[in-house]
Amino acid sequence: MWNIEEFTEAAGITVGELAAYVAGSQRGEAPVLRRTPPRELAERLGLRDLIAKGGLTPGTYRDFLRTFLEEGTRLHHPGFLAHQTASPDFPAALADFVHGATNNPMAVYEMGAAAATVEFEVLRWMLGKVGFAAGGGVLTHGGSLANLTALLAARARAVPDAWDDGVPGDLVILAPPAAHYSIARAVSILGLGQRSLIPLETDGLGRIDPARLPDISGKRVMALVASACATGTGLHDDLRAIGAWCSERGVWFHVDAAHGASALLSDRHAHLLDGVELADSVIWDAHKMLRTSSLAAAVLVRREADLDAAFKQEASYLFYGDQGFDLINRTVECTKAELGLKIFLNLAWRGERGLGEYVAGRYDTARRFWELARDRPGFTVPYEPESNIVCFRHGDGDQAAIRERLMRDGSFHLSSTELGGVRHLRITVMSPATDDRTLTSLLDEIEAL
Ligand SMILES: Cc1ncc(COP(=O)(O)O)c(C=O)c1O
Numbered sequence: 456m457w458n459i460e461e462f463t464e465a466a467g468i469t470v471g472e473l474a475a476y477v478a479g480s481q482r483g484e485a486p487v488l489r490r491t492p493p494r495e496l497a498e499r500l501g502l503r504d505l506i507a508k509g510g511l512t513p514g515t516y517r518d519f520l521r522t523f524l525e526e527g528t529r530l531h532h533p534g535f536l537a538h539q540t541a542s543p544d545f546p547a548a549l550a551d552f553v554h555g556a557t558n559n560p561m562a563v564y565e566m567g568a569a570a571a572t573v574e575f576e577v578l579r580w581m582l583g584k585v586g587f588a589a590g591g592g593v594l595t596h597g598g599s600l601a602n603l604t605a606l607l608a609a610r611a612r613a614v615p616d617a618w619d620d621g622v623p624g625d626l627v628i629l630a631p632p633a634a635h636y637s638i639a640r641a642v643s644i645l646g647l648g649q650r651s652l653i654p655l656e657t658d659g660l661g662r663i664d665p666a667r668l669p670d671i672s673g674k675r676v677m678a679l680v681a682s683a684c685a686t687g688t689g690l691h692d693d694l695r696a697i698g699a700w701c702s703e704r705g706v707w708f709h710v711d712a713a714h715g716a717s718a719l720l721s722d723r724h725a726h727l728l729d730g731v732e733l734a735d736s737v738i739w740d741a742h743k744m745l746r747t748s749s750l751a752a753a754v755l756v757r758r759e760a761d762l763d764a765a766f767k768q769e770a771s772y773l774f775y776g777d778q779g780f781d782l783i784n785r786t787v788e789c790t791k792a793e794l795g796l797k798i799f800l801n802l803a804w805r806g807e808r809g810l811g812e813y814v815a816g817r818y819d820t821a822r823r824f825w826e827l828a829r830d831r832p833g834f835t836v837p838y839e840p841e842s843n844i845v846c847f848r849h850g851d852g853d854q855a856a857i858r859e860r861l862m863r864d865g866s867f868h869l870s871s872t873e874l875g876g877v878r879h880l881r882i883t884v885m886s887p888a889t890d891d892r893t894l895t896s897l898l899d900e901i902e903a904l
Contacts, residue, residue, distance in 0.1 A: 464513045466552075472517065473548075476524045480531035481888045486865025487535050488528040496526055533893040534867040536882040539686070539714050539844070544746040546800035551748055553796065560790040562783035567793065574782065574795030580802070581739060581753050584719045585712075586732030591759030593785040594794040597750040598713035598740045599637035600787055604754045604765060605736035606641045609678040609707040611764040612735075618767045622646045627671065629653050630680035633661035633687055635711060638680050647677070659875065660838055661685055665696035678707040678735075683715040683728055687872040687881070689821075689844025691715060691727050698733025710734040713752065715842060717744035720811030724818055727841055735761065744814050744843075746805075747797040754785070813887065817843040821884045824894045831898055837874060846872060846879040849901050854878045860904050867897055 479485055497503065500522055505511060511519065529535060530542045541547075559567025578592040595601045606628070610617050614626065626647055630638050632654050642652045653674075656667035663681055679701050681692040694710060701708035710731055716739035718724035719731075731737060734757065741751040756762045762785050783789065801810065821843040828834040828847050836847045848854055854871055855878060861867040870881045882897075 461513065465516055468513055468517045469520065472520045472524060476529075477531050477545075480529040481533075481886075483533045483888065483893075485525065485529065485532075487532040487868045488862060488865065489526050490862070491526055499526070528868065531886055531888060532868075533886055533888040533890065534897070535886050536884060536889065536897070537868040537870045539740075539743045539883050539885065540749060541742050541744070541746050542886040542888075543742075543748040544801050544805065546804040547747040547797035550793065550797035550800045554793040557793070559793055562786065562789060562791050570793040570796060571782065573793075573799045577795040577798045577802070578753060578755070581716075582755055585716065585728075585734070585737050585739070585755055587737075587755055587757045589759065590755055590757050591762045591785075592753050592755040593762065593782050594791070594798075595750075595752050595754060595786055596788060596792070596794070597742075598635070598711070598738055598752045599640065601713070601738035601740070601752040601754045602635070602637045602709075602711060603641040603644060604762075604785070604787060605709050605738055605756070606638075606645060606678060608736060608754075608756055608761045608765040609709060610645055612707055612761060613675060613677040615764070617646075623675070625673065625675050626677050627651045627653050627674045628678050628680065629655055629669065629671070629676060629706075631655045631657050631661060631663045631682065631685075631692070633657065633685040634680050634682055635686050635713070638711065655679075660688055660690055661874075662690055663692045663697055665693050665700065668697070668700050676704070676706045678709050680709045680711060683710055683712040683731065684842050684844070686714065687844075688838070688846060688874065689714070689840055689842035689883075690838065691841055693730070694728065694733065695730030698730045701735075702733060707735045708733060710737045712737050713740040714743045714844075716740075717810070717814050718818070718842070720807055721815040721818070722811070723815055732757075741794075741798045741801075744817070745798060745810060746801055746813060751794040751797055816887065817884045817889075820889055820891075820894070821845050821882070823891055824882060824884070824897075827891075827894055827898060831902075833902065834898070837879070843884040844881065845884075846874055846881045848877075848879050854880050857901055857904055861897075861900065864900075866900060 559570045564571045574594055582590040582592055595604055628642055639652055643649055656664045658664055681694060681697050684691045698708050718727050737755045739753045741747040742749040766784055821840050825836050825840050825845050828836050834847055834849050858869050858871050871878055872881045
């Protein structure tokens with residue numbers, strides 16, 4: 456049984472250490488990341504001894520947690536500009552804590568009525584945002600699973616017998632080369648094979664060219680995938696034009712809006728998703744721009760029945776007929792975390808408006824970076840950003856080496872990507888602590904390097 460006093464003391468320590476960690480991170484005091492070699496780190500944390508012998512107490516737990524936090528990557532730090540992982544807000548963190556204690560794995564309603572109902576209402580809100588009035592959805596552990604789930608629903612529509620008979624050889628999926636790699640993975644997992652993934656024609660920045668959508672004769676098109684926005688560039692495909700092409704031909708239109716769907720909460724940015732309501736399926740990651748911890752992603756479909764057709768499974772110990780909102784028929788996962796709670800608590804605390812202001816603020820800050828870099832000699836910025844992702848270069852030298860130096864100094868954590876075969880530096884503005892001063896000092900540091 457839990458020793459309630461010990462739990463209360465340890466929880467208090469956790470809150471105190473986390474509060475100091477986030478406060479210091481937001482002020483940019485400590486390095487944004489450390490890269491201590493794993494063997495040295497395992498030693499410093501006393502991992503092998505603790506695994507073998509146990510015996511952690513509240514006092515030694517405090518020491519462990521402090522070092523653990525010091526050695527991690529700080530997503531609340533103004534210099535964290537690397538990946539699209541949320542700088543989590545505390546209501547979502549509270550939800551993780553509640554889940555850790557209650558562990559209501561709500562794939563079936565009876566294993567957590569409150570958690571399942573929260574998920575249902577969060578999904579209803581998300582469906583409303585993308586314009587799927589008669590739609591259905593489910594939360595999954597991440598965007599990659601969400602893409603797979605949506606494409607399974609598309610496969611069930613194109614070939615209802617595929618679950619039992621496998622996929623026919625003439626089935627293809629259309630996607631731009633810039634689509635997230637989870638799409639290519641899903642294609643193989645679904646049994647189509649990579650040769651069935653037909654690359655779409657794009658402009659110089661990787662966006663689908665709606666005027667050059669292909670005439671695929673002799674093949675059955677299972678789905679067309681568009682991005683809102685593309686992972687590498689943060690640029691959006693023209694959903695309205697592509698959606699119209701798909702509906703004229705009866706092609707399943709899947710929109711990977713893992714990153715960009717949250718722009719629907721900002722009046723000034725919602726237009727980037729114009730035409731999303733034409734989609735048959737959409738995915739939306741809350742652990743990107745809705746400030747939840749990893750992972751919580753939504754699969755949303757325009758017609759609810761399409762999602763129910765994605766899986767066909769029997770399990771006599773679990774399937775007793777729907778007793779509320781049984782979502783197990785819609786997911787790869789059997790056991791699931793209480794994913795809806797973290798989205799709900801962020802919404803309930805900040806409101807849709809507060810989250811929309813967060814998205815708008817990060818998009819505006821990225822745009823400011825683009826202006827600052829554009830106006831400085833030596834920097835090249837190949838396009839005007841549409842989101843909080845910006846690609847750029849400094850000089851003609853090795854861009855990866857610049858990134859490496861910044862990370863070694865611990866001042867900034869950037870990512871990089873190839874655009875048209877040329878390596879670029881890439882920033883993703885996630886932390887609310889990143890401001891104009893941060894961006895100016897990033898440019899100064901790169902110049903100095
Ligand atoms: C556009 C897009 N789709 C899907 C994914 C995969 O999401 P996850 O990391 O949650 O599996 C990502 C991740 O960055 C993404 O950018």
